[in-house]
Amino acid sequence: MPVNSPENKQIFSQLKFSDQAFYDPHDNVVGTTEFPVFNQYQRQPYVANGYIGSRIPNLGQGFTYDQLTNSSTANDDDLLNGWPLFNKRYSGAFVAGFYDLQKNTTGTNFAELLENGYESVIAAVPQWTALSLSVEILGKKYTLDPSLEHEAIGDITNYVQNMSLSDGIVTTQFTWLNTFDVKYEILAHRENINLGLVNMQVYNPGNESVQVIVSDVLDFNSSQRCQLNQISHDKNGIYVTFHPQGLSYIDGAIYSTLSANGQITREQTNETVFQNVELTIEPHSCVQVAKYAGIATTDLDPDSFKTADDVLKFARKVSQNKKHGDATQLVNSHRSAWSKIIQDAPLVTFPSDSLLNLGARASIFHLLANTRPNAEGVTGALGVSGLSSDSYGGMVFWDTDLWMLNGILPFAPDHIKSFINYRVHLHQQAIDNVPRGIKYHINMAVAMASWQLYISGAADDTFLESVAYPIINDAASFLAEYVVHYNDTLGKYTTKNLTDPDEFANHVDNGAYTNTGIVLVMRWAQIAGSILGKQVPKIYHDIETAMFLPTAENTQNITLEYSGMNSSVGIKQADVIMMTYPLENELIDQDQAYINMEFYSMKQVGYGPAMTFPIFSIVASNWHSSDHMGDPIALPCLGEGVRFDSIKCIWRRLLSINDGDNTTSWQAKYNDTTGKVLVDLKSFRNISSGTFIWGDKPPKRVKVSKYSGSSFTAVTDFFAQVDFGNELFNEYKYANPEGKLHNQSDVFEEVYSGDVKISAPFDPEEYFQVGFQQDTTSRKWS
Numbered sequence: 001m002p003v004n005s006p007e008n009k010q011i012f013s014q015l016k017f018s019d020q021a022f023y024d025p026h027d028n029v030v031g032t033t034e035f036p037v038f039n040q041y042q043r044q045p046y047v048a049n050g051y052i053g054s055r056i057p058n059l060g061q062g063f064t065y066d067q068l069t070n071s072s073t074a075n076d077d078d079l080l081n082g083w084p085l086f087n088k089r090y091s092g093a094f095v096a097g098f099y100d101l102q103k104n105t106t107g108t109n110f111a112e113l114l115e116n117g118y119e120s121v122i123a124a125v126p127q128w129t130a131l132s133l134s135v136e137i138l139g140k141k142y143t144l145d146p147s148l149e150h151e152a153i154g155d156i157t158n159y160v161q162n163m164s165l166s167d168g169i170v171t172t173q174f175t176w177l178n179t180f181d182v183k184y185e186i187l188a189h190r191e192n193i194n195l196g197l198v199n200m201q202v203y204n205p206g207n208e209s210v211q212v213i214v215s216d217v218l219d220f221n222s223s224q225r226c227q228l229n230q231i232s233h234d235k236n237g238i239y240v241t242f243h244p245q246g247l248s249y250i251d252g253a254i255y256s257t258l259s260a261n262g263q264i265t266r267e268q269t270n271e272t273v274f275q276n277v278e279l280t281i282e283p284h285s286c287v288q289v290a291k292y293a294g295i296a297t298t299d300l301d302p303d304s305f306k307t308a309d310d311v312l313k314f315a316r317k318v319s320q321n322k323k324h325g326d327a328t329q330l331v332n333s334h335r336s337a338w339s340k341i342i343q344d345a346p347l348v349t350f351p352s353d354s355l356l357n358l359g360a361r362a363s364i365f366h367l368l369a370n371t372r373p374n375a376e377g378v379t380g381a382l383g384v385s386g387l388s389s390d391s392y393g394g395m396v397f398w399d400t401d402l403w404m405l406n407g408i409l410p411f412a413p414d415h416i417k418s419f420i421n422y423r424v425h426l427h428q429q430a431i432d433n434v435p436r437g438i439k440y441h442i443n444m445a446v447a448m449a450s451w452q453l454y455i456s457g458a459a460d461d462t463f464l465e466s467v468a469y470p471i472i473n474d475a476a477s478f479l480a481e482y483v484v485h486y487n488d489t490l491g492k493y494t495t496k497n498l499t500d501p502d503e504f505a506n507h508v509d510n511g512a513y514t515n516t517g518i519v520l521v522m523r524w525a526q527i528a529g530s531i532l533g534k535q536v537p538k539i540y541h542d543i544e545t546a547m548f549l550p551t552a553e554n555t556q557n558i559t560l561e562y563s564g565m566n567s568s569v570g571i572k573q574a575d576v577i578m579m580t581y582p583l584e585n586e587l588i589d590q591d592q593a594y595i596n597m598e599f600y601s602m603k604q605v606g607y608g609p610a611m612t613f614p615i616f617s618i619v620a621s622n623w624h625s626s627d628h629m630g631d632p633i634a635l636p637c638l639g640e641g642v643r644f645d646s647i648k649c650i651w652r653r654l655l656s657i658n659d660g661d662n663t664t665s666w667q668a669k670y671n672d673t674t675g676k677v678l679v680d681l682k683s684f685r686n687i688s689s690g691t692f693i694w695g696d697k698p699p700k701r702v703k704v705s706k707y708s709g710s711s712f713t714a715v716t717d718f719f720a721q722v723d724f725g726n727e728l729f730n731e732y733k734y735a736n737p738e739g740k741l742h743n744q745s746d747v748f749e750e751v752y753s754g755d756v757k758i759s760a761p762f763d764p765e766e767y768f769q770v771g772f773q774q775d776t777t778s779r780k781w782s
Contacts, residue, residue, distance in 0.1 A: 003033055006735060010716065011354045013731060017042045023358050031162025035174065037150055038067040041089050045163035045170045046388035047186050050372025051193035051379060052295050053387025054093040054129050057146035060161065060172025060184030061198055063127035063222035064147040065090045083107040084393050092124035092224060094387045097299045097378035099123065100225040101246030105393060122383060122394025123244040124224035128254050128293040129186055130217040131198045135210065142177060165365040167338040180204060189330065190337035193372060194318040198291040199327040204281040213278050214289045216258045220271040224390065229308050231273050233266040236320060238273040241308045251305070252297040253312040255319040259290040290327040294318030299378050341368055347411050367407050373414035380422035401445040402582065403611055405452065413458030420450050420467060431474065440483050440498055443475040444517030451524050461531065469528045476525035479518050480539050492548035500562065502575035508562035510550045516579050516586045519547045549587045558599050559588060572608045574615040576600050581618045593619065675699065676724055678715065701755050705748035722747050
């Protein structure tokens with residue numbers, strides 16, 4: 001699909017950093033033709049196979065920290081990661097389960113817990129993809145090293161970088177110094193999980209031969225939270241051994257073998273080791289150099305890898321194994337292994353929505369790329385950032401067991417076994433932690449994961465008896481003994497001092513989600529025990545049939561998120577709504593579920609996580625009612641409901657946040673900004689009133705206009721053909737081939753305008769409403 005085709009522009013017009021992005025739905029490849037001069041994570045692909053992973057910078061290989069752009073609005077915060085590390089972002093390499101041990105992190109939710117033990121954060125291993133190319137032209141040396149200034153790299157033209165969503169290969173091609181055509185291919189082998197390949201091809205289109213130097217580098221300084229053991233070389237390659245900070249008994253090793261048609265020299269300087277080859281590229285000829293990196297850690301096979309030498313020996317064997325063939329054969333075997341997972345057809349498609357289609361296919365790919373079948377021990381861990389970064393410290397949350405599991409289970413259940421194996425590995429530690437328990441609801445997610453795998457048919461009764469039942473039964477036993485208490489006044493079982501899924505609800509009693517999950521754990525334990533012929537405690541049944549659920553004392557009978565919740569509460573993320581999915585309306589009926597959905601959709605704050613409203617959409621779709629799924633007034637932002645699009649004005653992009661409660665929020669950096677928001681109601685509605693709630697930067701004036709015509713049928717039509725007083729239409733030229741523009745005032749009819757009278761600074765205890773009264777039928781508002 002051409003980059004500038006209407007079909008392609010339709011996909012990327014709403015995405016940042018995507019001016020020259022493209023997606024080929026036939027080959028399932030996403031990429032860009034724009035060379036990002038400054039390396040930043042938003043523009044970087046990665047490779048991963050469930051054991052090793054690496055983020056790939058702009059030149060297609062190597063290591064660099066993120067670099068500040070030359071934008072007038074750029075600042076150092078652009079380079080920083082978020083909680084809990086708040087460190088500078090970088091193109092790192094990672095290995096599953098390779099965690100360190102450190103006293104604390106920059107950010108923490110419950111600092112008092114550090115008194116009971118240290119933190120574990122994913123350690124970045126030395127970057128194994130570095131394979132640079134150097135040349136001297138007119139007395140000046142140029143090197144393809146992404147960490148260098150652009151002047152030292154040289155001119156890059158005809159740039160293309162893409163990532164296959166079918167096999168994970170990252171390919172980077174460009175013309176360098178108007179002299180060479182360079183191509184890098186990088187993969188983390190799908191089947192041989194310890195092997196990474198960097199395949200470089202350089203073509204000389206000129207009429208004179210050229211001398212170049214290829215450098216294979218292992219630099220310990222590209223690691224994070226590691227301690228160096230040894231870095232050196234032998235007669236066949238270069239290597240480095242190391243261990244995660246604070247864990248000297250865990251070892252890692254990387255061994256690199258270089259395949260090139262020339263004499264290879266090797267040298268070491270402090271914490272870096274090189275192997276170089278000087279090549280002559282004849283006119284109209286191509287040279288190929290391949291780097292085979294073997295990567296291993298103790299955790300992959302603790303029984304065999306007792307020492308650093310054991311780990312290095314294995315990494316060397318992987319790197320130098322002749323059986324895997326040359327680079328071309330490796331690429332073919334890698335693709336073959338991926339095809340066994342994805343097969344011939346896409347796993348999920350949305351033919352009517354190209355962006356959603358891309359998102360769905362990409363989501364499944366990313367989940368598969370960062371997991372592998374039947375991983376054992378700590379290497380089965382899947383952090384929320386996968387193997388592409390240390391975001392969130394690489395920590396494993398309930399996201400893995402509950403949120404990610406459902407995306408993989410229908411397609412690759414053997415990958416789910418890795419999740420379970422990781423929890424089994426930590427089972428005894430969880431038992432040891434019981435007296436210091438904190439997030440009880442995670443027990444339900446862990447138990448549910450093993451139960452879901454069993455009832456899916458992907459695991460047998462042996463798995464139920466040896467793996468699932470011990471997890472479920474211990475969770476039930478823990479909850480019954482430590483968490484649940486019988487309340488004589490209520491005649492029900494209750495809970496106290498919970499940290500529920502909603503991160504605004506800490507240290508609360510009777511969390512609705514947690515109490516509901518407890519009921520299900522008790523039931524699963526009884527069912528599993530019955531299948532296996534085991535006797536289970538009577539208390540499981542007692543709790544299941546008499547668990548307390550907090551509800552509002554009003555006619556609506558809304559399920560409270562926790563005891564004592566007031567009606568003005570703000571909700572950060574999905575909580576009560578999850579009683580319907582995935583907990584299947586336990587303790588409530590369908591009518592209650594609908595009331596809860598309506599109430600809590602209006603209580604979501606605008607800065608919560610993206611995972612919240614997919615749950616609302618799932619719950620809404622379960623009603624099988626177009627009224628509920630598509631009515632943007634009765635049920636905001638669900639199904640085919642309201643869609644909000646920020647409009648660029650006065651050369652600045654507004655930061656738009658979809659609250660999910662039929663509102664949109666935006667922030668303007670300067671007080672001379674005019675904010676314009678186009679609201680697409682998808683279907684014609686009679687609207688009699690509206691409410692605007694101002695944050696800490698209220699506008700001076702507000703105006704509401706409507707569009708009642710029929711010429712424009714899609715949001716893109718407005719963006720492409722209406723002049724909103726900015727240059728937005730230039731980004732949508734593909735949808736306006738005739739170039740005819742309409743003034744905003746000619747398209748929209750004003751229905752309300754007025755000054756905003758509000759004092760500053762903003763007082764969160766009050767808000768100002770601007771109402772407008774207009775009985776009309778309209779589909780677009782501006």
